[in-house]
Amino acid sequence: MSKNGGKPELVGLLGSAWTLKARWALKSQEVKYNFIPYSPIFGAYWLRYKSGKWSGQLTTPILFTPNDGVLFESFDIAQWADDHGNTASTPSLFPADKVEDIRRWNEASDTALYFARAQVYKLLAQNRAARVSLLPPFMKALGPLADAVSSWMLWQFSSKYADTTSTASIDKTRAVLKSLRAAIEENNGYVLGSFTYADITMAVAVQVVAPVGPPFTKLSDDRREDLTNHELQAEFGDLLTWRDAIFQKHFPKCASVLAAAAV
Template identity: 25%
Template structure:
């Protein structure tokens, strides 16, 4: 069976699922989701006619999963030998998944505020398949998309400083969990490392191997205060990505879809 994954390459939630699929060698095809443009079609396919809808979505025979953790559990069930979510450690992995959500939620709030002040960053969030000439006319749509996201996830009364403190606290917990270890679990690499590494890209994108200048989208995804306070955590993240993002559990090369922030400039 080959799954269809619908998602956005700029999405942390999509990237951790892509990583899990690649690592476990579970067959899938990927479909880019374009906010507003793809939304009616996505609602029809998922039969979610009301309320908020988001990606990633995993579709297959008798399968329609709309949450990245549920998708990870399904992938683990399909390929248990990969050790994505070891049964004895499932509770610990679930807790670390929640920690990654805390990182993501705080960093997303900070990023959205920065992006709405930077048109080049908004244009940089457009999927690379769109030609350069088509991007500038899409700017109003991207601005509306980011503003809608900001409204959707806003927390009235929570200041930038409070979000920054939340982010720093969550990244500090990653440092505590690692405690000098190469991986978050004592038993070795797992989905816990994938989801936390992906979430950290919202605070600092994974450096590109081509040494190209930082893009506008990468710039708004960078939280200098937290990066400066926890350089060891981001170094750990970079090492995990380098060792595991491009190899499956069997040691085979995998596609290595881009982590959040690895966008092409318009």
């Protein structure tokens, strides 16, 4: 439970697609919250203590709410944000008659993002500089030790998500993207006919093709190029255009979110 004056606290991993989904929903519904960047090197035991989850897999984002306990999934966080928004004029991200459809699209988004995450791990395994860049600033100057720590971190993450990585594939991802294309063609540019959380979760999923560009990211052009899947880009360039339009129209202008790769 949040103890910060009744304001919810979101713990998330910078650069995480799932954290991005949660932050977008909270900002979209004008929920005021504090963001706590999660450090997997030093933060695991602290987060277990804070959340009370001492066994099982612990992933971020996690939302500590003032009165509704702890929420462990970005989908649940988004629904909570929808119920606790600070403006009556903001349309619901979860219209009652579309909740189950939104849930299915969220699962489809995860399918694509599991593949994206596997591709990021592959890139990091091959690129020492990229691995070390993810370390806290004081650790980057440790020379060979920094490389060893970054390699250990990558192994930890790879092991943690081995079950989803083993089922990830470009064919499953391609099927998800084809379904998205059909939906937005049929529903006037939105997944379900109007802007909902389905559009948020699928716009984030299109990161599997290529990361969104400025002003929504702090990634360098070179890093964005590294994370671009050129095979998917050739087939789904139209979805990048759609994704960019969703960001331009619906991503909260005040949101300070690093919309990057799925890690």
